[in-house]
Structures are given as structure tokens and as C-alpha cells.
Amino acid sequence: MNELSQNDLSKSEQPVAALGEIPAFGPGDQVRILTRSPIGHYRVPSYLRGQRATVLSVVRPRAIDNEEEGYGKNAGWKGYYYRIAVPMASIWSSYNGSSSDRLQIDIFETWLAGE
Amino acid sequence: MAHSEHHHHSHSEISNTSAPSYFDVMEAAVQELLIEKGLIKPGEIRRQIEVLDSRTPALGAKVVARAWIDPEFRQRLLENGRAACEELDISFYDDTQLVVLENTPRVHNLVVCTLCSCYPRPVLGLPPDWYKLKPYRARAVYEPRAVLAEFGTHVPDDVEVRVSDSTAMVRYLVLPMRPESTEHLNEEQLAALVTRDSMIGVVPALNSDGGV
Amino acid sequence: MSGSEHLLTRLPNDIGGLPADQISRVEHELEPWEKRCHALADVLDYHKIINTEEKRRGVEALGSEVIAHLSYYERWIAAFANILFEKGILTPEELARKMEAVEQNWAATLSEVERRMGS
Numbered sequence: 001m002n003e004l005s006q007n008d009l010s011k012s013e014q015p016v017a018a019l020g021e022i023p024a025f026g027p028g029d030q031v032r033i034l035t036r037s038p039i040g041h042y043r044v045p046s047y048l049r050g051q052r053a054t055v056l057s058v059v060r061p062r063a064i065d066n067e068e069e070g071y072g073k074n075a076g077w078k079g080y081y082y083r084i085a086v087p088m089a090s091i092w093s094s095y096n097g098s099s100s101d102r103l104q105i106d107i108f109e110t111w112l113a114g115e
Numbered sequence: 116m117a118h119s120e121h122h123h124h125s126h127s128e129i130s131n132t133s134a135p136s137y138f139d140v141m142e143a144a145v146q147e148l149l150i151e152k153g154l155i156k157p158g159e160i161r162r163q164i165e166v167l168d169s170r171t172p173a174l175g176a177k178v179v180a181r182a183w184i185d186p187e188f189r190q191r192l193l194e195n196g197r198a199a200c201e202e203l204d205i206s207f208y209d210d211t212q213l214v215v216l217e218n219t220p221r222v223h224n225l226v227v228c229t230l231c232s233c234y235p236r237p238v239l240g241l242p243p244d245w246y247k248l249k250p251y252r253a254r255a256v257y258e259p260r261a262v263l264a265e266f267g268t269h270v271p272d273d274v275e276v277r278v279s280d281s282t283a284m285v286r287y288l289v290l291p292m293r294p295e296s297t298e299h300l301n302e303e304q305l306a307a308l309v310t311r312d313s314m315i316g317v318v319p320a321l322n323s324d325g326g327v
Numbered sequence: 328m329s330g331s332e333h334l335l336t337r338l339p340n341d342i343g344g345l346p347a348d349q350i351s352r353v354e355h356e357l358e359p360w361e362k363r364c365h366a367l368a369d370v371l372d373y374h375k376i377i378n379t380e381e382k383r384r385g386v387e388a389l390g391s392e393v394i395a396h397l398s399y400y401e402r403w404i405a406a407f408a409n410i411l412f413e414k415g416i417l418t419p420e421e422l423a424r425k426m427e428a429v430e431q432n433w434a435a436t437l438s439e440v441e442r443r444m445g446s
Binding site: 145155159167248 | 338340341342343344345346347348349350351352353354355357358360362363364365366367369370371372373374376379383386398399400401404405407408411416417421422425426428429430433
């Protein structure tokens with residue numbers, strides 16, 4: 001036991017982050033909003049499901065998954081929201097505007113996959 | 116319903132007081148029951164009504180005017196909207212963060228909440244009805260330029276429109292461009308040019324001649 | 328899709344991108360009870376009796392028919408009542424009785440006012 005804790009001390013220069021503590025994505029990352037159809041509660045509008053997006057920033061502090069918060073979960077595990085941008089022209093095939101127009105939204109991490 | 120209508124008719128000749136609606140009665144009843152059970156205190160509701168009454172677009176206008184005259188404040192505002200507002204003694208009475216979206220000659224920002232009515236209440240107060248109704252919420256995300264045109268705002272093709280759908284824990288405030296020919300105005304006079312709608316992003320801020 | 332699942336998978340308030348009318352720039356001053364209802368929502372969230380996300384979920388759970396016909400704060404108070412029943416904080420009977428008492432109090436106050444006005 002003694003030997004082990006001494007070893008631990010000597011190795012402890014680099015703290016290990018807990019699962020989910022470090023953001024999975026950073027600014028500039030390409031992500032995809034997942035296509036799924038929850039019932040009861042969600043905060044990812046239907047019109048954005050399946051879209052490819054660019055991460056603009058990580059929203060801090062971490063927060064409870066709002067799908068769970070909607071059923072009264074007020075404490076416990078928290079995760080990140082990411083502010084992302086999606087080109088209007090890729091959401092709406094008949095988009096009538098400039099090709100650089102875009103939609104921005106905050107999406108919880110359980111809805112995003114890396115590209 | 117029939118009950119309250121009865122009251123309304125029998126007393127309407129002699130008093131302007133109309134019977135409370137079904138929902139008015141329900142609200143009063145819920146509140147009384149929660150107070151009786153000790154879950155909330157009557158003073159809390161009264162205090163929160165004062166909080167709500169004290170939040171108007173004048174606060175947001177003060178923030179914008181300060182950002183127009185103080186480049187360092189503007190920088191801090193764009194980095195952390197909530198902390199910069201708190202510098203001006205505007206507290207955030209809820210858990211929301213504030214992101215300030217800067218309009219430039221190249222970028223025009225517009226804020227909407229398609230899923231409900233998320234709005235930067237600590238700095239703007241409660242949203243107007245049109246912000247909460249279907250036409251604005253449904254259309255702002257797929258034809259923002261047409262929506263802007265209905266507010267009289269015509270955004271040139273070479274200006275990028277960015278629509279922020281505000282649905283989570285972050286609230287958005289648009290920092291409109293400072294209108295031309297306003298160099299001679301002081302902070303208070305500048306704040307008077309900043310309207311609620313310009314901070315939602317549906318119109319620009321105008322100078323006293325109506326110019327941008 | 329067999330045709331009915333969208334009634335569950337698309338929430339009534341998920342309206343971004345749907346066809347809709349021209350914007351009519353309506354606004355109104357909140358009625359006293361609407362302002363009370365908003366303050367109640369904030370206080371319920373402060374104590375996490377009903378958090379903001381539960382309120383949104385509770386409004387969606389009213390269904391599109393009810394949402395279409397109730398005003399903004401009418402939906403909120405109806406959602407609060409349902410959530411408080413679900414949590415066992417209030418019972419339907421308690422609320423019904425209290426609503427009756429509130430109406431009776433109002434009527435009594437009004438007749439007192441009328442009596443003083445010499446009607």
C-alpha cells in the first residue's frame with residue numbers, strides 16, 4: 001500500500017480529466033447533427049436534424065442535458081453545448097439569399113458526431 | 116366560465132371591475148396553495164414582479180451606447196456579454212449566459228427562438244408578442260431576408276445574414292452598428308437611438324435624421 | 328412513416344421552417360395576472376419546484392390543439408397545474424376547491440365595494 005501511494009505521488013504531474021470533462025469538439029471542427037426522433041422532449045429543432053455544421057465555440061459552463069432537465073433532473077452529470085454554424089443553403093434547398101448566410105444554434109453534445 | 120360571466124354581467128353597470136378569467140383564477144389559486152404549503156413566500160412573487168418591471172430595453176440601450184463609445188468595453192462585451200453587463204450593474208437574475216452579436220458592414224445578425232421564446236430578458240425585459248408567435252418563429256430561419264424586409268430592413272446581397280436560433284442556456288443580444296453623423300452625441304443621446312427591435316436584429320439603429 | 332408517429336416525434340412548438348403568415352407586429356401590455364404568472368414561473372424555477380425546461384416540456388405536453396387555442400400565459404399556468412399534480416405537490420381536488428374559493432373571495436370583495444359605493 002505504502003509503495004503504491006508513493007508511486008502515485010511521483011506520477012501525478014498530469015491530472016487525468018474525468019469522462020466528459022474536456023470538450024469533445026473545438027472551434028473549427030466539422031460535426032454532424034444526428035438524425036434521431038425522440039418523443040416527450042427535445043431542444044434540437046427538426047429542421048436541423050442530419051445537418052453538417054462547423055463548431056464556432058464551446059459554451060461554458062457545462063450544463064445538464066435539457067432533455068433530462070425537462071423531466072425534473074436538476075443536478076448530476078453535466079455536458080457541453082456547442083455553438084455551431086450551418087449554411088442556410090444546405091438546410092433549405094431553395095434558399096433565397098446569399099450563399100454565405102448561415103444559421104447559428106447551440107446543440108448539446110449528445111446530438112453531435114465528429115466528421 | 117358561466118359562473119364568472121354571471122358576475123361580469125350582474126355587476127358591469129356599476130363597476131369597471133370585470134370578473135377574473137378562468138386562468139387568472141387558476142394562477143391565483145396555484146400561488147395561494149404553494150404559499151400555504153410553505154413552498155414559496157408571497158414576498159417572492161411581489162419581488163419578482165418588481166424585477167420584471169425594472170427590466171426594459173433601456174438597459175440594453177445603455178450597454179450598446181457604452182460599447183459604441185468605449186472600445187475596451189466593447190471588447191469585453193463581445194468576449195463575455197454577461198460579465199460586461201454586470202459591470203454596468205445589470206444583474207442576471209437567472210442562469211442564462213449572454214452572447215453579444217456584433218453587426219458590421221459585412222454581417223447582419225438576427226435573433227429568434229423557434230422552439231419557444233428565449234430572449235435576453237435581464238437586459239431587454241419581456242419579448243413582444245410577435246417574437247413569440249408562429250410567423251416570426253417559423254419563418255426567420257428559412258427566409259430571414261424576407262422577414263427583415265417586412266420590418267423595412269433591406270440587407271444587401273454582399274452582407275452575410277446570420278440567424279441565431281436561441282434554444283438553450285445562452286441568450287443573444289445584437290449590437291447594432293452606430294449610425295453615421297452621431298459623433299457629436301453623448302452616451303445618453305446615443306442610447307436614445309437604440310431601440311428594442313435593433314437589439315433583436317430586425318431593424319438597424321438610426322440617427323435622428325433616420326439614417327443608418 | 329405510417330402517418331401518425333409525427334404526432335409524437337414533432338413537438339407542437341417545433342415550428343422552425345414551417346410555412347406561416349406575414350408577420351403582424353402585435354404587442355400588448357401584460358395583464359396583471361399574466362405578469363403574476365411570469366413571476367411565478369421564475370420563482371418556481373429559482374426553487375427548482377418546476378424548472379424552466381420542465382415548463383417548456385409541460386407546455387408541449389398540452390398538445391397542439393390546446394396550444395393553438397390558449398394564449399401564451401394560459402398555456403403556462405395550465406402546464407404548471409399539470410406538473411404540480413404529477414409531482415404530487417397539488418391534487419386536482421385541492422386546486423378546484425381553491426379556485427372556487429378565489430372566485431368567491433373576488434365576488435365578496437366586489438359586493439363590499441358596491442355596498443360602499445351605495446348601490
